[in-house]
Amino acid sequence: QSVLTQPPSASGTPGQRVTISCSGSSSNIAVYWYQHLPGTAPKLLIYRNNQRPSGVPDRFSGSKSGTSASLAISGLRSEDEADYYCATWYDSLSGWVFGGGTKLTVL
């Protein structure tokens, strides 16, 4: 049971907009999002709540309000079908914590 709570699953049809929530982070701590496709290494999608690394399409966006963060994917594509994880640093644990992950299905 992670201190960061994500829904276990989400789904959408091609072209749709979907959001994935992540709750439990401290209000003054940044949240990060990773995409994990089977058989590949996880990929950084969003850092510092809402910043996109170069090369990540602007279909992916992040936001945070208080202790909850969200990842939004617009113009959903079949290749977006993956597991998505939020993560944050916990000073009290001196360590990184990941959410339980959300499996996104593109119908």
Place this chain on the structure above:
Amino acid sequence: QVQLQQSGPGLVKPSQTLSLTCAISGDTVSSNSAAWNWIRQSPSRGLEWVGRTYYRSKWYNDYAVSVKSRIIINPDTSKNQFSLKLSSVTPEDTAVYYCARGTGDVGFDYWGQGTLVTVSS
């Protein structure tokens, strides 16, 4: 371009020690702005950070509470790599293990290719 290349056995017997190495190119293990992490992934637990080593005028380590009594992460400056040793393994430690670079507040921006480690007799 940073590249991380992992090596190590894919099968470890219960109660023995899991050992993996991550060779770094395009950066240095003694960088003052990076941390070198091990993260594992299993179907039952998802992604789990297990620990890191980093250099800020001296070497530091942080370890996940779940493995703190069994883990050692060491840098090797002569080979520009870092290693993971996890002792007294059980089948619960079966996972794909990844090394990853953490940079400031950017998060884990470069990852190794992953190594499936199975704990079984």
